[in-house]
Amino acid sequence: MKTITVGTAKSEPGKLTYGHIDAMDLPTGIVDRIPVIIAQGTEEGPTFFLTANIHGNELTGIAIIHELMTEDLAKSLRGTVVAIPTQNPAGFRRYTRYPDYDERDPNRAFPEGRFAKKEEDDEDKKYPKPYEQVARKLYEYFDKYADYHLDFHNHTLRSISYSILDRIFYKDDSDKEEAEKLAEQQKGMVEAFGMFGSADFPAKKYINLKYHRSASGAVLNSLRRPAFTVELGSNNVLVPEVIAESIKGTRNVLRWAGMLDGAMEEISDFGIERPPKRVRRIEHPRAPQSGIVKLLVDPGQLVKAGDPIAKFTDMHGRPIGDGFIRTEQDGIMIALRDKMDVYPNDIVSEMGVEDDEPIIAQYPPPKE
Ligand SMILES: [Zn+2]
Numbered sequence: 487m488k489t490i491t492v493g494t495a496k497s498e499p500g501k502l503t504y505g506h507i508d509a510m511d512l513p514t515g516i517v518d519r520i521p522v523i524i525a526q527g528t529e530e531g532p533t534f535f536l537t538a539n540i541h542g543n544e545l546t547g548i549a550i551i552h553e554l555m556t557e558d559l560a561k562s563l564r565g566t567v568v569a570i571p572t573q574n575p576a577g578f579r580r581y582t583r584y585p586d587y588d589e590r591d592p593n594r595a596f597p598e599g600r601f602a603k604k605e606e607d608d609e610d611k612k613y614p615k616p617y618e619q620v621a622r623k624l625y626e627y628f629d630k631y632a633d634y635h636l637d638f639h640n641h642t643l644r645s646i647s648y649s650i651l652d653r654i655f656y657k658d659d660s661d662k663e664e665a666e667k668l669a670e671q672q673k674g675m676v677e678a679f680g681m682f683g684s685a686d687f688p689a690k691k692y693i694n695l696k697y698h699r700s701a702s703g704a705v706l707n708s709l710r711r712p713a714f715t716v717e718l719g720s721n722n723v724l725v726p727e728v729i730a731e732s733i734k735g736t737r738n739v740l741r742w743a744g745m746l747d748g749a750m751e752e753i754s755d756f757g758i759e760r761p762p763k764r765v766r767r768i769e770h771p772r773a774p775q776s777g778i779v780k781l782l783v784d785p786g787q788l789v790k791a792g793d794p795i796a797k798f799t800d801m802h803g804r805p806i807g808d809g810f811i812r813t814e815q816d817g818i819m820i821a822l823r824d825k826m827d828v829y830p831n832d833i834v835s836e837m838g839v840e841d842d843e844p845i846i847a848q849y850p851p852p853k854e
Contacts, residue, residue: 487526490533490566492627495522502560507627509575509620510587518576518585520624523555523569531565531745532633536736537624537701538570540593540637542577542585546718547638549729554736565745568631573624573701574617581722588617593639594696595621599708601655601698601849621701628705634675634743635713636736637702640721641836645821646758646785647719647728648838649676649683650767652703653692655849664710665846671712672845678742679716679735680753684820684838685766689847717821719756719785727756758786761818765838771795771813773828777806780826781835787819789837795819796834815839 490497495505503526506519536554538547551569559567572578574592576585585592595618614622628635651672656665676683686692698707705713716735718728734751741750773779779796783789794810817839828834 487528487530488566490524490526490568490631492522492524492568492631493520495524497524497526497566499526500528500561501526502555502557507623509623510616512587520573520575520620521571523551523571524566525555525560525563525569526566527560527563527745529564531563532743533566533568533631534740534743534745535628535632535635535705536567536569536638537573537635538638539572539578540574540701541583541639541721542574542579543581543583544638544640544721545724546640546728546732548572549724550638550732550736553729554733562747563740563745565743567740567745568627570624585617588615590615590617592617592621593700596625596699596701596704597622597708598699599704601693601708624701625704628711629709632705632709632711634711634739635702635705636675636679636739637700637713637715638732639715639717640719641717641821642824643720643722644781644785644824645717645719646819647681647717647732647756648820649679649681649714649716651676651683651685651845652697652706652714653686653689654846655689655698655707656846657849662846668706668710668712669845672706672714674742675712675739676714678738678750680738681716681731681735681755682758682760683764685764685841685843685845687767688843689849690851693849727754731755756786758818759788761788761838761840764841765818766841766843767820768815768817768837768839769833770815770837770839771811771834773798773811773830773832773834775806776829778826779811779823779828779834781822783819783822783835785819785822788817789813789819790816813837
């Protein structure tokens with residue numbers, strides 16, 4: 487068996503082993519460590535990375551990894567699972583999205599990879615920000631070992647569990663076929679996981695938001711290995727049913743990768759009525775002006791253009807306009823705003839609407 491060494495954790499056939507990556511030297515003289523668990527089987531096979539909690543208040547993935555990574559799993563595996571229960575221990579300690587030493591989104595901090603511009607003399611590039619340095623360490627292990635990758639997240643407090651199909655980019659005809667193959671593999675993984683799947687934002691917005699620099703986005707788009715992100719409903723809390731179903735889903739993905747025997751386990755997706763066609767994420771509707779919103783819909787609810795999504799009032803409770811914020815799109819409610827106050831253009835909810843774009847896209851886009 488191939489020995490896999492991640493930080494101080496070293497694989498042993500048929501066993502569970504533990505260690506850590508030194509993530510960041512803190513000015514106070516201690517080191518922030520990222521925990522690593524390795525389950526290695528006794529037969530050759532792929533290496534699958536499971537990562538969680540890059541956003542410090544997204545907890546479900548930690549519990550999934552703790553429950554899933556057992557000696558029994560190691561004994562029954564072909565290949566190796568490397569699990570990282572938190573990629574952001576500093577955020578976890580404070581239940582915040584960001585680490586205290588870098589108040590930027592850690593899930594947009596992975597290397598630019600194939601999207602890097604040529605201007606090597608860019609000052610900012612020479613001095614990567616603190617979490618960019620941590621992300622680089624993780625990325626180097628992904629690059630060295632990962633055949634597959636699954637990153638666990640949670641969305642807003644009131645949101646559905648769903649998998650995200652990232653956009654996949656190609657340069658030209660020479661790598662278009664490879665992008666198509668990756669898209670097929672990504673789709674296979676998401677279907678094996680078994681929960682509702684939504685395409686990510688359209689290609690241009692995906693790049694603008696730096697999703698190609700998210701953990702799974704970088705593995706998929708720069709390292710060209712099948713990877714996806716799953717959003718497991720509410721952040722800040724642990725919901726036992728979501729953990730239980732996600733463990734089954736993760737085992738299904740390991741079966742899909744040929745690493746585990748047994749029939750695919752059926753999983754509940756919590757009564758979500760699936761729209762007839764593939765959807766993509768959209769931040770909609772938005773607040774036309776400042777005010778107070780009271781959501782009228784549930785996560786997973788199907789809505790039609792014109793339906794009220796929230797009551798809309800001033801702080802005295804008096805209606806603004808006709809007293810509602812309505813959707814202009816048919817779709818499914820994915821995630822509802824955690825807050826009651828809104829400012830102009832604030833996002834009231836995230837919806838899934840029919841996806842009219844292919845999953846793969848050319849980058850840089852062809853000149854018109
Ligand atoms: Zn997240």
